[in-house]
Amino acid sequence: MKMQICKNQVGCDFYGCKNVAKYSFSTKGFIRKDLVFCEDCMKKMFECFSKQCVPKAVESPFKNKKSKKEIL
Ligand SMILES: [Zn+2]
Numbered sequence: 776m777k778m779q780i781c782k783n784q785v786g787c788d789f790y791g792c793k794n795v796a797k798y799s800f801s802t803k804g805f806i807r808k809d810l811v812f813c814e815d816c817m818k819k820m821f822e823c824f825s826k827q828c829v830p831k832a833v834e835s836p837f838k839n840k841k842s843k844k845e846i847l
Pocket of ligand 1: 812
């Protein structure tokens with residue numbers, strides 16, 4: 776996924792928003808055209824994301840899975 780600064784003067788894709796889009800988000804064919812949105816909507820979207828993706832308690836990514844082969 777790739778987010779870029781929107782170079783075209785297009786309206787924000789969010790419903791009810793009349794701002795000019797500032798960012799474009801390439802969906803790589805998920806929907807045909809890139810999703811474009813303004814700074815306000817980006818912030819709102821980010822708020823939503825951060826609410827949904829509550830950071831989990833940090834667990835050690837390194838599990839002690841080393842099986843030591845004991846050479847007898
Ligand atoms: Zn907007």
